[in-house]
Amino acid sequence: MQVLSSLSALPESSSFDLVVVGAGGAGMAAALFAALEGQQVLLVERTGHVGGTTAWSGGTTWIPGTRHSASVNPTDTLVDAKRYLDNAVGTRSPAALRQTFLDFGAQAVEVLENRTEVHYRAYPKHPDYISDLGGSTLNGRALEPLPFDGRLLGALFPLVRPPIPEFTVLGGMMVDRTDINHLLGLGKSFRSFKHACKLLARHATDRLRHPRGTRLVMGNALVGRLLHSLSQHANVTLALQTSVQRIQRNANGIQSLTLVQDGQRRTVAVRKGLVLASGGFNRHPQLRQDLLPGISADWCPAAPGHTGEAHGLAQHAGAHYGPGGLSPAFWAPVSKRQRPDGNTAVFPHFMMDRAKPGILAVNQAGDRFVNESTSYHLFALALQQQPQMAAYLVCDANALRKYGIGMVRPGGKGLEPFLADGYLVQADTLEALAHKLALPAAHLQASVAQINDYAETGIDPDFQRGSTAYSQNMGDPCAGGKNPNLGPLREAPFYAVRLYPGDIGASTGFATDGDARVLGEDNTPIPGLYAVGNDMHSIMGGVYTAPDITLGPGVVFAYLAARHAAARTSA
Structure with missing residues (x-):
C-alpha cells in the first residue's frame, strides 16, 4: 500500500x-x-x-x-x-x-x-x-474482532484513530468488556488478578515506546x-x-x-x-x-x-x-464534559451504568420516563420526547462505587474534578439533589421510592425494566436482587449526571x-x-x-x- x-505525489493522469x-x-x-x-x-x-x-x-x-x-x-x-x-x-x-x-x-x-x-x-x-x-x-x-497487536503496523500505527480517551485507562490502555470484568474482580479471583497483571505489564512496556497502548480491542482492533x-x-x-x-x-x-x-x-x-x-x-x-x-x-x-x-x-x-x-439516525444517551485541552468529551452511555441496580433516569419533572435497561437507541428516542430533551441519571453512593456513572469510574474515588466542573452533581439528600438540578423534589423522591419498592418485588410494572433477555444481560446478576436491573437507592450521598440525545450514526x-x-x-x-x-x-x-x-x-x-x-x- x-x-x-x-x-502532489499523485500523477496528473x-x-x-x-x-x-x-x-x-x-x-x-x-x-x-x-x-x-x-x-x-x-x-x-x-x-x-x-x-x-x-x-x-x-x-x-x-x-x-x-x-x-x-x-x-x-x-x-x-x-x-x-x-x-x-x-x-x-x-x-x-x-x-x-x-x-x-x-x-x-x-x-x-x-x-x-x-x-x-x-x-x-x-x-x-x-x-x-x-x-x-x-x-x-x-x-x-x-467481535479479535484483539490486535498494533505493533505489527509499524510506521502505520499512528494512522489508526485513537480511541475516545474516556474509554481508556491509565493514559491510553484500551479495555474491552472481558478486561473490565477482570479489572473489577482484581482482588476477588486469581484468574482476574493474573489477567489484570498481564494487561498492566503490556501497557507499561508500550508506554516506553508509544504514546498509547498497542493492544487494540473493539473497533480499534x-x-x-x-x-x-x-x-x-x-x-x-x-x-x-x-x-x-x-x-x-x-x-x-x-x-x-x-x-x-x-x-x-x-x-x-x-x-x-x-x-x-x-x-x-x-x-x-x-x-x-x-x-x-x-x-x-x-x-x-x-x-x-x-x-x-x-x-x-x-x-x-x-x-x-x-x-x-x-x-433518520441511530441514537444513544450521552453526557458531556470539557477536557483540559478545551475539547468537549461526548460520552455515550451504552451499557456500563444506566441499566444497573441502584441507578434510574428521570426527566425535568423528576419522573421516570423510560425503561433504563432498553437499548440505547430506544432510550435516546424516549429522551427526545421529554420537555427540553432534558434528563438525568441518578444513583446512590453504593451504585457509584460498584458501576461508576458516565465518565466517572467505578470505585468512588477521584470525584473532585467531576464535581468541580459540574459534570457530576452530588447532594446528601434527594431533596437537596433535586434543588441542585432544578427538579421538583417531591417527584424525584417519589420516583426513587417507587424504584426502591420495585427492587423489593423484582417487577417494574411501569416500564418493565429487566423483563427481557437483553435487559437482563445489561444488568448485574451478582447484585443479589430479584431482578438484575433493579436495586434500591438508599446510601447517601446521591449523584446525578445530565443526559442528552446523541446521534451515533445515520x-x-x-x-x-x-x-x-x-x-x-x-x-x-x-x-x-x-x-x-x-x-x-x-x-x-x-x-x-x-x-x-x-x-x-x-x-x-x-x-x-x-x-x-x-x-x-x-x-
Missing part, C-alpha cells in the same frame, strides 16, 4: 479501477475486498486518521449465519434471523435488501477470514436488542486489522487529509472525481466504480437541520470527518435518499439496490456509483435491532459493491 505524503471515499470500517472493507479482486484502488480520507467512528465503536459486526454463529448457537438459522428482522423492521426497509444481507453475510466473513488479517469471535452471550420478538437469539450473530490487511496490497493507494471537490458523470456513469488537499487539486479517472463511504450526513449543517431539527451537533459522539460534503456531490450526480424509517442514506449501487430518481442504478456504511440507506429502517447493525451491513455490502464493480467493463 502506498500512503501519499502529499496529493492517474486512474483507478475503484475509488472509495471515506476510510471508516465500511470504506476500508470495500477497499480491501476490491484489492483482493486485483483492482487498483484509491482510498480517500478527509482526516489524518483511518477508522472513522468504527475506531471509536465496540467494533461488533452483526452478521447472522457465519461459522462463528454455529460454534456458539448451532440451532440458529437464517430463517430465524429473517423472521426477527421482519418482526423488528417490517416495511420500514425493503425485505429484498435484508434478504441479500443474510444471503451473503457468511460469504463476506469467509473471504475476510480466509484471505486477510481480519478475524472474529462470537461473544458467548450477546442478545439481539429486541429480544422478546420472535426469531431473536441470545448469541451467535454478533461477531477491527480498524487495525483492516489497515494491516490493506498494507499488504501494492495495488492500494491511501490519500489522507483529502476531500472530494467534484464528481463527474457522463453517459456511461461515473467518469472521474476531483480531489483537493491544502489548495492542491488532482482529477483522477474512475474506470469501474466510486464507492461512497463518507460516514453519513450527520455533520453537514443544512442536512442536520433538515433531518435532525433541534438536535445539537455538540451532542454527536461520532468521530469527526463525516461532514456530508460528498452527499451534495452525489445528489448532483443523480443520487437520492431512501424513504421512510423509524428515525440511518437515512442513499437508496441502493442489492449490489449497493446507488439509485437515481427513476430508481434505476447510476452506473459505477455505490454507497455503503452510513452513506447507504439503512436496511434496518431506523430500527436498532442488534449490536452495531451499521457495521455488519457495511461490511457485507462493501463486499457486494467491490465484487460488482470488479466485474464491470471499464467506463
Whole structure:
C-alpha cells in the first residue's frame, strides 16, 4: 500500500479501477475486498486518521449465519434471523435488501477470514436488542474482532484513530468488556488478578515506546486489522487529509472525481466504480437541520470527518435518499464534559451504568420516563420526547462505587474534578439533589421510592425494566436482587449526571439496490456509483435491532459493491 505524503505525489493522469471515499470500517472493507479482486484502488480520507467512528465503536459486526454463529448457537438459522428482522423492521426497509444481507453475510466473513488479517469471535452471550420478538437469539450473530497487536503496523500505527480517551485507562490502555470484568474482580479471583497483571505489564512496556497502548480491542482492533490487511496490497493507494471537490458523470456513469488537499487539486479517472463511504450526513449543517431539527451537533459522539460534503456531490450526480424509517439516525444517551485541552468529551452511555441496580433516569419533572435497561437507541428516542430533551441519571453512593456513572469510574474515588466542573452533581439528600438540578423534589423522591419498592418485588410494572433477555444481560446478576436491573437507592450521598440525545450514526442514506449501487430518481442504478456504511440507506429502517447493525451491513455490502464493480467493463 502506498500512503501519499502529499496529493502532489499523485500523477496528473492517474486512474483507478475503484475509488472509495471515506476510510471508516465500511470504506476500508470495500477497499480491501476490491484489492483482493486485483483492482487498483484509491482510498480517500478527509482526516489524518483511518477508522472513522468504527475506531471509536465496540467494533461488533452483526452478521447472522457465519461459522462463528454455529460454534456458539448451532440451532440458529437464517430463517430465524429473517423472521426477527421482519418482526423488528417490517416495511420500514425493503425485505429484498435484508434478504441479500443474510444471503451473503457468511460469504463476506469467509473471504475476510480466509484471505486477510481480519478475524472474529462470537461473544458467548450477546442478545439481539429486541429480544422478546420472535426469531431473536441470545448469541451467535454478533461477531467481535479479535484483539490486535498494533505493533505489527509499524510506521502505520499512528494512522489508526485513537480511541475516545474516556474509554481508556491509565493514559491510553484500551479495555474491552472481558478486561473490565477482570479489572473489577482484581482482588476477588486469581484468574482476574493474573489477567489484570498481564494487561498492566503490556501497557507499561508500550508506554516506553508509544504514546498509547498497542493492544487494540473493539473497533480499534477491527480498524487495525483492516489497515494491516490493506498494507499488504501494492495495488492500494491511501490519500489522507483529502476531500472530494467534484464528481463527474457522463453517459456511461461515473467518469472521474476531483480531489483537493491544502489548495492542491488532482482529477483522477474512475474506470469501474466510486464507492461512497463518507460516514453519513450527520455533520453537514443544512442536512442536520433538515433531518435532525433541534438536535445539537455538540451532542454527536461520532468521530469527526463525516461532514456530508460528498452527499451534495452525489445528489448532483443523480443520487437520492431512501424513504421512510423509524428515525433518520441511530441514537444513544450521552453526557458531556470539557477536557483540559478545551475539547468537549461526548460520552455515550451504552451499557456500563444506566441499566444497573441502584441507578434510574428521570426527566425535568423528576419522573421516570423510560425503561433504563432498553437499548440505547430506544432510550435516546424516549429522551427526545421529554420537555427540553432534558434528563438525568441518578444513583446512590453504593451504585457509584460498584458501576461508576458516565465518565466517572467505578470505585468512588477521584470525584473532585467531576464535581468541580459540574459534570457530576452530588447532594446528601434527594431533596437537596433535586434543588441542585432544578427538579421538583417531591417527584424525584417519589420516583426513587417507587424504584426502591420495585427492587423489593423484582417487577417494574411501569416500564418493565429487566423483563427481557437483553435487559437482563445489561444488568448485574451478582447484585443479589430479584431482578438484575433493579436495586434500591438508599446510601447517601446521591449523584446525578445530565443526559442528552446523541446521534451515533445515520440511518437515512442513499437508496441502493442489492449490489449497493446507488439509485437515481427513476430508481434505476447510476452506473459505477455505490454507497455503503452510513452513506447507504439503512436496511434496518431506523430500527436498532442488534449490536452495531451499521457495521455488519457495511461490511457485507462493501463486499457486494467491490465484487460488482470488479466485474464491470471499464467506463
